[in-house]
Amino acid sequence: MFEIYQLEHLVAITEYGTLSLAAEHLHISQPTLSRSIQKLEEELGFPLFDRLKNKMTLNESGELAVECARNVLKEADIMVQRLNTLERSRHTINIASCAPAPLWMLTPIVSRTFPNMTMSSEIRDIEELKKGLMDDTYQIVILPEPLEDNNIYSHKYCEEQLYVSLPPAHPLCGHKGIYMSELDGESMLLFSEIGFWSKLHKEKMPHTHFLIQHEAETLDVLARASAFPSFTSNLVMKSVGKIPNRVILPLLDEEATATFYICIKQSSNKKFNLLFNRTKFLSQ
Amino acid sequence: MFEIYQLEHLVAITEYGTLSLAAEHLHISQPTLSRSIQKLEEELGFPLFDRLKNKMTLNESGELAVECARNVLKEADIMVQRLNTLERSRHTINIASCAPAPLWMLTPIVSRTFPNMTMSSEIRDIEELKKGLMDDTYQIVILPEPLEDNNIYSHKYCEEQLYVSLPPAHPLCGHKGIYMSELDGESMLLFSEIGFWSKLHKEKMPHTHFLIQHEAETLDVLARASAFPSFTSNLVMKSVGKIPNRVILPLLDEEATATFYICIKQSSNKKFNLLFNRTKFLSQ
DNA sequence: AAGGTTTACGTTTTCCGTAAACATT
DNA sequence: AATGTTTACGGAAAACGTAAACCTT
Numbered sequence: 212m213f214e215i216y217q218l219e220h221l222v223a224i225t226e227y228g229t230l231s232l233a234a235e236h237l238h239i240s241q242p243t244l245s246r247s248i249q250k251l252e253e254e255l256g257f258p259l260f261d262r263l264k265n266k267m268t269l270n271e272s273g274e275l276a277v278e279c280a281r282n283v284l285k286e287a288d289i290m291v292q293r294l295n296t297l298e299r300s301r302h303t304i305n306i307a308s309c310a311p312a313p314l315w316m317l318t319p320i321v322s323r324t325f326p327n328m329t330m331s332s333e334i335r336d337i338e339e340l341k342k343g344l345m346d347d348t349y350q351i352v353i354l355p356e357p358l359e360d361n362n363i364y365s366h367k368y369c370e371e372q373l374y375v376s377l378p379p380a381h382p383l384c385g386h387k388g389i390y391m392s393e394l395d396g397e398s399m400l401l402f403s404e405i406g407f408w409s410k411l412h413k414e415k416m417p418h419t420h421f422l423i424q425h426e427a428e429t430l431d432v433l434a435r436a437s438a439f440p441s442f443t444s445n446l447v448m449k450s451v452g453k454i455p456n457r458v459i460l461p462l463l464d465e466e467a468t469a470t471f472y473i474c475i476k477q478s479s480n481k482k483f484n485l486l487f488n489r490t491k492f493l494s495q
Numbered sequence: 496m497f498e499i500y501q502l503e504h505l506v507a508i509t510e511y512g513t514l515s516l517a518a519e520h521l522h523i524s525q526p527t528l529s530r531s532i533q534k535l536e537e538e539l540g541f542p543l544f545d546r547l548k549n550k551m552t553l554n555e556s557g558e559l560a561v562e563c564a565r566n567v568l569k570e571a572d573i574m575v576q577r578l579n580t581l582e583r584s585r586h587t588i589n590i591a592s593c594a595p596a597p598l599w600m601l602t603p604i605v606s607r608t609f610p611n612m613t614m615s616s617e618i619r620d621i622e623e624l625k626k627g628l629m630d631d632t633y634q635i636v637i638l639p640e641p642l643e644d645n646n647i648y649s650h651k652y653c654e655e656q657l658y659v660s661l662p663p664a665h666p667l668c669g670h671k672g673i674y675m676s677e678l679d680g681e682s683m684l685l686f687s688e689i690g691f692w693s694k695l696h697k698e699k700m701p702h703t704h705f706l707i708q709h710e711a712e713t714l715d716v717l718a719r720a721s722a723f724p725s726f727t728s729n730l731v732m733k734s735v736g737k738i739p740n741r742v743i744l745p746l747l748d749e750e751a752t753a754t755f756y757i758c759i760k761q762s763s764n765k766k767f768n769l770l771f772n773r774t775k776f777l778s779q
Numbered sequence: 780a781a782g783g784t785t786t787a788c789g790t791t792t793t794c795c796g797t798a799a800a801c802a803t804t
Numbered sequence: 805a806a807t808g809t810t811t812a813c814g815g816a817a818a819a820c821g822t823a824a825a826c827c828t829t
Contacts, residue, residue: 212571214498231783240821245785247819255575257582264827265783275581279574286570287496290563291539297559298541515808524796529810548802549808 215287217251218280220244221259225269225277300347306332307340308353310406312371312446313471317353317490324486334406344474351475351483355407358474365474368490372445373408373467376457378438388461391415398422400441402430408442411466427451499571501535502564504528505543509553509561584631590616591624592637594690596655596730597755601637601774608770618690628758635759635767639691642758649758652774656729657692657751660741662722672745675699682706684725686714692726695750711735 220237224244227233234244252258259273269277304321308314314332321330335343341358343349352358357365375389383389392415401412401421412421422439424430434441434454443459453459461467473490475483504521508528511517518528536542543557553561588605592598598616605614619627625642627633636642641649659673667673676699685696685705696705706723708714718725718738727743737743745751757774759767 212499212503212575214500215496216498219496229783230785241783242785242822243820249785255578257578262784264785266828267784271585272578272581276574276578279570279577283567283570283574286563286567290560290567291496293563294539294541294556294560297556301555513808525808526797526810527795530794533810546809548810549804551809 213251213254215284217247217254218283220247221251221273221277221280222284224248224267230267302327303329303331304351305343305349306330306351306353307335307343307349308332308406308471309337309340309355310334310353310371310408310469310471311402311404312444312450313353313369315450316369316446317351317473320489321351321486324489334404337407344476347476350479351473353471354474355469355471357472362477363474364477364480365472366487366490368471368473369446370468370470373462374443374445374448374459375462376434376441376443376454376459378440379456379458380438381440381458383460384458386460388463390463391467394440395419398439400424400430400434400437400439402427402442407469411464415464415466497535497538499568501531502567504531505535505557505561505564506568508532508551514551586611587613587615588635589627589633590614590635590637591619591627591633592616592690592755593621593624593639594618594637594655594692594753594755595686595688596728596734597637597653599734600653600730601635601757604773605635605770608773618688621691628760631760634763635757637755638758639753639755641756646761647758648761648764649756650771650774652755652757653730654752654754657746658727658729658732658743659746660718660725660727660738660743662724663740663742664722665724665742667744668742670744672747674747675751678724679703682723684708684714684718684721684723686711686726695748699748699750 220233223233223237224230227236230244230248231241234241237244248259252260255272255276257272259270259276260267261270304325306314306317306321308317311334314334318330318332321328333349337354340349340352340354344352344358344363353368354365357367359365375383375394377384383393391412395416396418398420399416399422401423403423403425405412412419422433424433430441431451431454433439434457443454448459473487504517507517507521508514511520514528514532515525518525521528532543536544539556539560541556543554543560544551545554588609590598590601590605592601595618598618602614602616605612617633621638624633624636624638628636628642628647637652638649641651643649659678661668667677675696679700680702682704683700683706685707687707687709689696696703706717708717714725715735715738717723718741727738732743757771
């Protein structure tokens, strides 16, 4: 049987027109290429080129051979593509969440549990999360509700309760808790990537001027140095800590509480078993 | 890039289960096969097998690799099939005719015109001839009518007039010519492969007992040695000669005369140019 | 003369099979 | 002991590039 390199050579010759030019692009010598083709013809049992003393042109068989060779090479290319994709996926865990806080908690655990894996994490809206989990774009997805599907395993991960962080001089500070509507109309600091929470803010606080911060670090500095109210949550405070000199009031709106669920495909359950033992433990 | 032989080896291993068995069937040594796979894995950049000290089993990547390898090999196989088919067709001329006589005339000319070609000739019914010409089963077809099609070149080849060959004692011998119906009811010698003529005989002479002969040689001997009437034609007499001591009468039925046309695809016109120069000359 | 192809030839590389080591059943 | 895999090694085969020959434009 001929070999793939011979087919590559054949195609290269037709693409570059002459042996010499093709040889140059293939980084081999001209005689080597000449012999490669001779060998291919010998193996097939008939010539692929009409040979004049100083010119080679494809004959009828050659034309067909090139067409077929391209098909073989395409198939070979598909093979490496598919294998590389699989191999990459075997070493990557793509996590996506509807909100940032569960991600902050989960990513360190995943990293420690699978130290040889590359991990990516994203914040996406709920529909994208569901779709991405189904089509294997994401292996782990965090939703604010369990995903009812036979192929999906959902498991409760954590609850988040939003709070408002107010300067002590703020008129609402005396309350035990407040509703978002009570704050509406002020200027507030807000982190940009808050996932599905942003929808809540837009709905309940349409008149508020949000000072959107794209970096958590900057937000923290501004919150400490200014009198602007900002949001926080039980999870944020647990991981980042409280800001001193601030009054923390719970948001009383029903929607200011969320329960997050880790969702994975049943087919990858085995792979993530170890992970769940750890997340279960940590979520208690 | 990996090579085809490596894919063959990979597939062989999965088919025969173990390295040793596969190596045996591939007619190579076991270490050679072992290295071949190692090299494939090295080129891909990841292992395809889980290796125990004493056992190799495909891993996830390996399973996919085998699936893809089969596709590549299938494509390679298609390549040799198509090339071989083309190559064979380049050295073969398939002729088919609706009647034997034009074939007897044409085949020697084709043989002499294309001495390096393998030639096959068949007698088929008219519909088969048309279809076969279209789908390249036949390159040359002889029909009793021109084929009206833009892709087809038809050219008048010869005319055949049927005769009856009677023993001198036969009651019809005095006539200048006879109709087939006049002979109906007798026993007659008839060659088996007469193509579209047989339909005519069946229609016009339904009560005749045909003594079918499958060999031209035998038919000739019987015709010379017996008193049975038989058929002949201008073309037969021209190529085989007349039978002595027989009265030859033309058949007066309109259908006992046929004009034959050589039909080829326009696309093969160039190839058969030389042939037509000769057949035109000979048909005059 | 420039550009294209094939042949010749010596070197380098690769490839193969035997032998051996190692592990499992 | 039999079976299965990998490593080691030496000889054989092949593949490669340089050089040269040959041809056309």
